Amino acid sequence: MGSTGPAITLYTNHRCPWAHRAHIVIKELGLPYDEVIIDLDKPREPWYLEVNPRGLVPSIKYNNQILTESSVVSRFLADAYPSHLVPNTGDADAAFKRARINFFVDTWFDKINPFLVKDYLAKLKKEIEPLLQDAAPFFGGSGKITLAEALTAPFVARLYSFAGNGLLPGSVLEGFESQTPKFDEWAKKVVAQESVNYIYDEQAIIAGTKKRLGIGAKV
Structure with a gap:
């Protein structure tokens, strides 16, 4: 986007994983934006409560209109700027790919992220490993990160x-490489991406x- 594009202000905090999602999407899209740290x-x-009455981050002001919640912000930007993140709508194949991305993200947060320690490897092997069988190296055979990665990478x-x-x-x-090799390969590629790391301290x-x-x- 050039300087004549829509004005974007991102209200964020670099330590927040939910705000991190929006940063990844913006970076992948190459969008210029102003940043306000909350x-x-x-x-x-x-x-800020006038911007977002919940007081959460991220929020964006897009051409003087406000959007809140990380998933809403991220999906809006991905829809507004067609890219490798998500296929355009308009046909059944694109709809299927978008549905697969949504299912992967839902599975991560419904089945994996809330259970970060107890039986983590077993849940990862059952729920996530099968969904990454065609990763190459990213979700769905993509050579670049998709919205599936953008919404899960912070975690x-x-x-x-x-x-x-x-x-x-x-x-x-322990056990990622031997028991969930596709996840292990995928995750290491994800966390190495510039868009994931540029604000990650x-x-x-x-x-x-x-x-x-x-x-x-102390660390």
């Missing part, structure tokens, strides 16, 4: 970061999470 460690300012990245820094047992990562996220959990500020 401090999540203190009560929201009245002006995949934190899985590796937390297990490597004492916030999750290191054993969580691992040490700040670890320190902030430990402080929030009362574990201490």
